[in-house]
Amino acid sequence: MNMGGFYLPNQSVEAEHMASSLTSTDFEILGISTKHRNEKYKRWSIDQIMMSTAYIMAKGSHDSDTQHGAVIVDENNHIVSSGFNGFLKGSADDILPNARLGGHKYKFMVHAERNACDQATRADLSNCRIFVTGVPCNDCMTTIINRGIRIVTYGDVGHVQGEGFWEMHKYLINAHNVSVTKYSGQIINVDNAVLISI
Numbered sequence: 600m601n602m603g604g605f606y607l608p609n610q611s612v613e614a615e616h617m618a619s620s621l622t623s624t625d626f627e628i629l630g631i632s633t634k635h636r637n638e639k640y641k642r643w644s645i646d647q648i649m650m651s652t653a654y655i656m657a658k659g660s661h662d663s664d665t666q667h668g669a670v671i672v673d674e675n676n677h678i679v680s681s682g683f684n685g686f687l688k689g690s691a692d693d694i695l696p697n698a699r700l701g702g703h704k705y706k707f708m709v710h711a712e713r714n715a716c717d718q719a720t721r722a723d724l725s726n727c728r729i730f731v732t733g734v735p736c737n738d739c740m741t742t743i744i745n746r747g748i749r750i751v752t753y754g755d756v757g758h759v760q761g762e763g764f765w766e767m768h769k770y771l772i773n774a775h776n777v778s779v780t781k782y783s784g785q786i787i788n789v790d791n792a793v794l795i796s797i
């Protein structure tokens with residue numbers, strides 16, 4: 600039964616379909632004025648929120664040289680996992696080498712994307728997207744692909760890219776139909792943010 604644009608609960612699929620076409624008149628029937636809006640208020644976009652969150656996650660990194668963060672969101676834009684580059688779970692975080700010198704840290708460090716995939720509470724990450732602070736290394740890309748993620752958005756934090764990196768990168772994303780996009784837009788300025796006590 601159509602009630603001036605509104606639908607009964609058992610017609611929820613149709614109602615969902617119709618939601619975007621509701622007009623002010625539909626609400627006026629219920630006595631709700633749509634004039635009481637602050638149009639100056641601007642919401643952040645999902646991409647802004649998630650990419651900013653990835654940069655905040657990076658602040659938890661154990662690595663003193665390069666800090667990366669990653670956030671995985673599902674088809675409803677809900678966060679299903681997150682991670683940063685850090686030591687293996689249960690490591691001696693305060694003792695292990697966290698600097699590039701000597702190369703010892705690499706034996707114990709897990710990248711942000713892999714941590715985020717490993718810690719996800721759902722096994723199948725198909726239809727999920729991952730936001731990463733930098734372009735994933737090819738090792739992480741294999742994990743991302745294997746878990747079913749086909750949309751990757753990355754930020755401007757660099758990492759060491761060895762010879763043949765981009766060739767392999769292109770092969771992986773083309774062969775598995777992965778969309779990889781450099782983020783372009785605003786994010787929160789994490790480095791200048793001030794921590795306050797509340």
Ligand SMILES: [Zn+2]
Nearest residue numbers: 710735736739
């Ligand atoms: Zn990686």
